[in-house]
Amino acid sequence: MLTARRRVMAAAAAVVSTTLLLASCGDSDSGSSDGKTLKLWHYEAPNSAMGLAWNEAIKEFEKTHPGVKVKFEEKGFEQIQKTAPMVLNSGDAPDLMEYNKGNATAGHLSQQGLLTDLSSEATKRGWDKKLSAGVRTTSQYDAKGVMGSGKWYGIPNYAEYTMVFYNKDLFKKHGIKEPTTFDELTAAMDKFVDEGVTPLANSGAEYLAHQYLYQLALSKADRAWVDSYELYKGKTDFHDAAWTYGAETFADWVKKGYISKDSTSAKAEDAGVSFIQGKSPILFSGSWWYGRFVDENKFDWGTFLWPDSKMTLGSGGNLWVVPKGAKNKDLAYDFIEITMSEKIQNLLGNKGGIPVAADPAAITDPRAKKLIGDFNTLSDRDGLAFYPDWPVTGFYDVLVSETQKLMTGSAKPDAYLDAVQAAYDKGVQDQ
Known part of the structure; x- marks a missing residue:
């Protein structure tokens, strides 16, 4: 939603800061490479399961990395979605960033050379073993930016x-x-x-x-x-x-x-x-x-x-990605490791998220148990179908505008299907 998700995902956009990405370009410590600052961006709502878990991960990170501070900047989903390519191609890239998964988003950035290849870290730290096949699909992208195979460019540590x-x-x-x-x-x-x-x-x-x-x-x-x-x-x-x-x-x-x-x-x-x-x-x-x-x-x-x-x-949740121009990549890898730890994963599960590496016995909240149980049912029957805007770059905006026409009656179903077919075919051709 939106991918999605957007959702993806996008529910958090209205409750987090709407400070323009460009405004952060003036930060004096932006892009610091002294090994003492981890610049982190994510767009989860503070009271969401992910927001609560990542906040705890920040505390854990600073406790286990004496003298290192996390400089967390709140960003809106749409804000990152629309301006990430520009920012990541500048000297203002964060060290670690949450980003939307799929061909049109993370895949597109990987194809542009804006993301760090995480393959060796995923293998060395065992992240590849913790993620099921359905969740792992959105972590890997081939040379054309198509998900499902190739190098690891992102790590999801929850599912949705x-x-x-x-x-x-x-x-x-x-x-x-x-x-x-x-x-x-x-x-x-x-x-x-x-x-x-x-x-x-x-x-x-x-x-x-x-x-x-x-x-x-x-x-x-x-x-x-x-x-x-x-x-x-x-x-x-x-x-x-x-x-x-x-x-x-x-x-x-x-x-x-x-x-x-x-x-x-x-x-x-x-x-x-x-x-x-x-x-x-x-x-x-x-x-x-x-x-x-x-x-x-x-x-x-x-x-x-x-x-x-x-x-x-x-699918798997939104991805932790490490920008190609990040100055403190080792710190970014360590932070991802903490979010994949059993402690943070268990917290995520009990707060209403869907963890990928939790201890099932540690999930005690009844609502959380049902949430995770229904996900397991869906996963067991191979029922994760990703999101409609993922296949090609720019498809999200097409789906929004064309579906609005269906709602107002200015377009009939046949015209809607013609329009999305044309946009999809062009996008596939341009891959």
């Missing part, structure tokens, strides 16, 4: 996936059964509409809208379909049964009132806040929201995997 978040109190208030099947989900949304409630929280200006559409397509897809689309292991036809179903069903959901046309210009933060405030009974989004919902939701709520679908959006 999308799920249906639902407000149990609102379901009870309106006498609606909690759904366990796709038909029951649509029946519930019909009832909410009848009751004057828009069931789905959405953001047309960011990743949520096109992730709804991608999930609908995934419900008719399989691993070969995903690999063709994401890894170029076949030809992608946006007018096939799965994509057509996704576009047509999404447009129909807008017409039915499941998704408000008023959310066309909404950001991901708006959607999340709508759920937190108890206005929207359902939000389909990622595990990156989980810790924040635990902290801020004032009502009874639950989660479930998208019903009647083997696949959903998900």
